[in-house]
Amino acid sequence: MEYRLNKYISSSGFCSRREADRLIEAGKVTIDGKKAAIGMRVLPGQRVKVNGTPIIQEIEPVYIAFNKPVGIVSTTDPQEKDNIVKYISHEQRIFPVGRLDKDSQGLILLPMTEI
Numbered sequence: 001m002e003y004r005l006n007k008y009i010s011s012s013g014f015c016s017r018r019e020a021d022r023l024i025e026a027g028k029v030t031i032d033g034k035k036a037a038i039g040m041r042v043l044p045g046q047r048v049k050v051n052g053t054p055i056i057q058e059i060e061p062v063y064i065a066f067n068k069p070v071g072i073v074s075t076t077d078p079q080e081k082d083n084i085v086k087y088i089s090h091e092q093r094i095f096p097v098g099r100l101d102k103d104s105q106g107l108i109l110l111p112m113t114e115i
Contacts, residue, residue, distance in 0.1 A: 001044065002042060002043045002044075003041065003042050004039070004040075004041055004042075005020070005024060005029065005031070005036055005038075005039075005040045005041065005042055005048070006018075006021050006024065006038075008055065008057060009023070009029070009050065009055055011057065012056060012057055014050060021038060023050055024036050024037065024040075025038060028050055029050050030048070030049045031047070031048055032046050036048075062111070062112045063109050063112075064088070064094060064109070064112075065108075065109055066084070066088060066107070066108050066109075066110055067105065067106065068084060068104075068105055068106060068107075068108050069105050070102070070103055070104065070105050071103075072084050072087050072102070074096045074098070074100050074101075074108060075096070075099075076096070082102070084096050084108070088110070090112075093112065094110040094111065094112055095110060095111070096108050096110050097109045097110065097111065
């Protein structure tokens, strides 16, 4: 599975996505020894370094398959009282892939963002 470079760096805990973008723009990030650019993707087995420090990705991707009931909204918006994230109440940060209307039910995938 490939990841956007800024997501890969931020999910390692090194910094935020925005800070990762700043580091990439400043030329401080390499992939397999070559200077990285904004929007690049990281493939399995590639080596990413920031200022010469290797970025280690130790978390395996995890997805939650959830049968969304009627009345739950497929959003992460904290202002929505019936949002799917609050309903599931998972210990790690998750977000819905796709959308099911509030009045519909069915399978929805929620990856953990620490990937």
